[in-house]
Amino acid sequence: MLRKFRDNRFKKALSRRKEIVSRVVVNKSFEESRTFLLLFDSTTEEKYNEFTRILSSLQVNNKKVHAIGFHGLPKQPEWCANSIHVSFIGKNDMNSSNIPSDAIVDEYISEPYDVLVDLTYCMNPVFHWITALSAARLKIGAPSRQNQHFFDITIDVENGKTQEDIIKLAIEFQNMFQKRTI
Numbered sequence: 001m002l003r004k005f006r007d008n009r010f011k012k013a014l015s016r017r018k019e020i021v022s023r024v025v026v027n028k029s030f031e032e033s034r035t036f037l038l039l040f041d042s043t044t045e046e047k048y049n050e051f052t053r054i055l056s057s058l059q060v061n062n063k064k065v066h067a068i069g070f071h072g073l074p075k076q077p078e079w080c081a082n083s084i085h086v087s088f089i090g091k092n093d094m095n096s097s098n099i100p101s102d103a104i105v106d107e108y109i110s111e112p113y114d115v116l117v118d119l120t121y122c123m124n125p126v127f128h129w130i131t132a133l134s135a136a137r138l139k140i141g142a143p144s145r146q147n148q149h150f151f152d153i154t155i156d157v158e159n160g161k162t163q164e165d166i167i168k169l170a171i172e173f174q175n176m177f178q179k180r181t182i
Contacts (some may be wrong), residue, residue, distance in 0.1 A: 108134070
């Protein structure tokens with residue numbers, strides 16, 4: 001009962017905010033895309049290390065990458081290293097309805113990144129919030145049925161695929177659909 005109430009509050013708040021969001025969908029190839037927003041899983045040190053490899057490979061390709069990781073703990077774990085372009089969200093960074101604090105997500109939501117890639121299978125309502133309200137020009141992810149409408153390109157992957165597998169598929173699909181109406 002409490003969970004349903006919390007979910008309804010989240011959905012109503014998201015609907016109200018979505019009404020004022022406007023964005024332009026532009027599908028560029030990976031080579032043409034310059035700015036990326038990555039949503040990643042940092043619940044374990046292994047998953048965080050996997051993300052750092054993805055971050056490094058994008059930076060080697062001269063991409064400007066910003067990222068938000070979800071660890072789900074009250075306190076940030078020692079393996080999560082904050083930087084100018086990487087932030088983390090935990091239990092204390094959202095209210096009881098799973099709505100993230102504005103201080104953390106507003107700068108990411110308002111920036112019109114070329115590409116937003118959710119590497120997490122939409123694992124948390126916080127990422128639903130960010131994805132739905134983001135001004136990113138292209139949104140790519142591997143969603144569940146109830147939130148697939150948040151994305152311009154959805155990737156159907158089996159559970160157990162790594163974040164590295166998802167970014168490879170995202171780049172492949174981005175290049176496949178470049179300059180086509182989505």
